[in-house]
Amino acid sequence: MNPRLKELYYSKIQVDLAKKLSLKNKLMCPKFVKVVINMGLGTDGNDKKYLKSYSDDIAMITGQKPVVTKFRKSISNFKTRKNTNAGLKVTLRKNKMYEFIDRLVNIALPRIKDFRGLSPQSFDKFGNYTFGIKEHVVFPEVNFDKVEKIRGLDITIVTYGTNKNHTLALLEEFNFPFNKEKQN
Numbered sequence: 001m002n003p004r005l006k007e008l009y010y011s012k013i014q015v016d017l018a019k020k021l022s023l024k025n026k027l028m029c030p031k032f033v034k035v036v037i038n039m040g041l042g043t044d045g046n047d048k049k050y051l052k053s054y055s056d057d058i059a060m061i062t063g064q065k066p067v068v069t070k071f072r073k074s075i076s077n078f079k080t081r082k083n084t085n086a087g088l089k090v091t092l093r094k095n096k097m098y099e100f101i102d103r104l105v106n107i108a109l110p111r112i113k114d115f116r117g118l119s120p121q122s123f124d125k126f127g128n129y130t131f132g133i134k135e136h137v138v139f140p141e142v143n144f145d146k147v148e149k150i151r152g153l154d155i156t157i158v159t160y161g162t163n164k165n166h167t168l169a170l171l172e173e174f175n176f177p178f179n180k181e182k183q184n
Helices: 004-020 042-047 049-062 096-112 166-174
Strands: 032-042 067-070 085-092 130-132 155-158
Touching: 004 096, 004 166, 032 049, 032 096, 042 049, 042 085, 049 085, 049 096, 085 096, 155 166
Parallel strands: none
Antiparallel strands: 032 085, 032 155, 067 085, 130 155
16 A cells, blocks of 8 residues: 555646646656755763664664664774774665654654754755754654653655755655745
8 A cells, every 4th residue: 555645746746837837748847856864973872781782773764674874994083993883773675764754843843842943055056955954752652751862863855856846845745844944
């Protein structure tokens, strides 16, 4: 069974975007490619208890087991050693990606304390959107009582948008809550 947002995209949003962006073909419309979720561990990366706890939390949030990333080289100022644990990373594609975006927009983002909207300035030159969440416990899958420490998440949404405006139009169609004051 296809996720709700995926069906909505192919039935309604794609046609609306083609008209709004004045594209010749609906296949030229921007669409989601993947969603990458990162969690930096800092000094907790060496502690196996914390590593397992964070890994379980991200697995519950995304429905997929995270990959442990390693430091590529040692840097004394950051107290890092080569090949020690740096963080956790999950890449979501296809149906899991649409289900995650649905839960992110409709459940997790509204639960953030003092939330004023996402910044419309966080696009790169390729049309990808990156933002951070300070507390990973805003997702309802995470049991707040069992959380050892609250960590932040970095979320990158990779799209087939050709530029910032196309990707912004796509995200607005999916009801991403952007801060209107910063757009001007």
